[in-house]
Amino acid sequence: MDKRMGKVEKTVEVHEHQIGELEIKTNGIESRLLSIEKTLMQIKYSLFGALIFFVLTEFGLLGAINLIS
Numbered sequence: 001m002d003k004r005m006g007k008v009e010k011t012v013e014v015h016e017h018q019i020g021e022l023e024i025k026t027n028g029i030e031s032r033l034l035s036i037e038k039t040l041m042q043i044k045y046s047l048f049g050a051l052i053f054f055v056l057t058e059f060g061l062l063g064a065i066n067l068i069s
């Protein structure tokens with residue numbers, strides 16, 4: 001019985017160690033995904049800004065307002 005309990009305790013210890021390693025990897029992946037999301041948001045708003053700048057330079061402020069309405 002003691003042998004079996006020793007094996008079970010050892011297995012539980014190994015699994016706890018593996019879970020700890022996976023949590024560290026998960027945190028790393030989360031931080032990388034957040035940085036990718038921030039970069040994509042910057043690209044999105046840069047493109048919106050470029051589009052607005054293009055419309056304003058091509059049609060002027062009053063022409064852009066007329067296009068919107």
